Amino acid sequence: MDKRYRKAIIAGNWKMNGDNTSLKTFFKEVKQSKTPKNITKNILCVPATLITAAQGLSKSSKFSVGTQNMHFEQSGAYTGELSASMIMEAGAEYVIIGHSERRKFFGETDEIVAKKTTAAVLSGLKPIICVGETNCQRNFGVTLEVIRRQLKIALSSIDAVQLKKIVIAYEPVWAIGTGRTATPEQAQEVCKEIRTCLREMYGAKSARAVSILYGGSLNANNAREIFEQYDIDGALVGGASLKAQDFLKIIEIGAEIIGK
Numbered sequence: 294m295d296k297r298y299r300k301a302i303i304a305g306n307w308k309m310n311g312d313n314t315s316l317k318t319f320f321k322e323v324k325q326s327k328t329p330k331n332i333t334k335n336i337l338c339v340p341a342t343l344i345t346a347a348q349g350l351s352k353s354s355k356f357s358v359g360t361q362n363m364h365f366e367q368s369g370a371y372t373g374e375l376s377a378s379m380i381m382e383a384g385a386e387y388v389i390i391g392h393s394e395r396r397k398f399f400g401e402t403d404e405i406v407a408k409k410t411t412a413a414v415l416s417g418l419k420p421i422i423c424v425g426e427t428n429c430q431r432n433f434g435v436t437l438e439v440i441r442r443q444l445k446i447a448l449s450s451i452d453a454v455q456l457k458k459i460v461i462a463y464e465p466v467w468a469i470g471t472g473r474t475a476t477p478e479q480a481q482e483v484c485k486e487i488r489t490c491l492r493e494m495y496g497a498k499s500a501r502a503v504s505i506l507y508g509g510s511l512n513a514n515n516a517r518e519i520f521e522q523y524d525i526d527g528a529l530v531g532g533a534s535l536k537a538q539d540f541l542k543i544i545e546i547g548a549e550i551i552g553k
């Protein structure tokens with residue numbers, strides 16, 4: 294089983310939600326729970342303002358801290374932006390790159406995603422790169438082409454050694470925040486294609502070691518059948534990561550199914 298070659302990862306994406314109070318509550322509940330937290334790699338991607346607090350609170354929780362965006366330049370006249378070294382200094386280990394909400398609302402192109410990926414890796418941050426098709430693209434039957442294009446451009450200057458630091462998240466745009474999850478078959482089809490594409494780019498050994506996550510309305514009720522899919526190694530969870538109890542249930546299912 295190839296799954297043994299890669300990390301099972303359950304990552305939360307708080308988006309533009311949360312404050313110091315909700316963060317403290319989250320980690321208090323995490324620490325009190327009996328959910329096995331050392332089987333899957335658990336990551337919480339918080340708004341940049343909460344990175345440092347999350348890093349402090351997560352210390353004895355077995356959670357790693359990430360955030361949701363960064364600029365590709367190291368410094369300069371980019372009002373309002375944060376560089377990789379800034380978010381690392383604040384305490385982030387992971388960064389989400391190319392989330393569809395950034396592509397849609399902030400004009401992030403595949404080329405920008407590629408620049409951010411390169412900058413993150415060169416700084417020592419671990420990127421969680423999001424790829425996903427829109428409803429329209431799925432209806433026109435071009436899903437796999439879209440995913441391949443996004444992936445190839447995002448990784449265009451990444452070598453096989455750097456690939457080891459990268460996590461890929463397949464997030465169909467139509468499934469994000471809609472309550473409409475991809476079926477296990479749809480999710481597996483695309484995640485398999487992602488791995489095939491990685492194999493073509495980096496060879497079989499490198500490709501089989503990359504953790505590929507599914508994201509889009511994932512919750513404790515539908516996680517099991519998604520995690521059972523051969524090429525799916527975890528999840529990127531939005532809404533269901535805001536409350537520790539909901540997120541911990543997903544971690545528990547992940548530990549049971551993919552953490553073996």
Ligand code: PGA
Binds near residue numbers: 306464508511
């Ligand atoms: P959702 O979001 O779980 O709320 O659909 C997932 C994501 O956008 O990462």
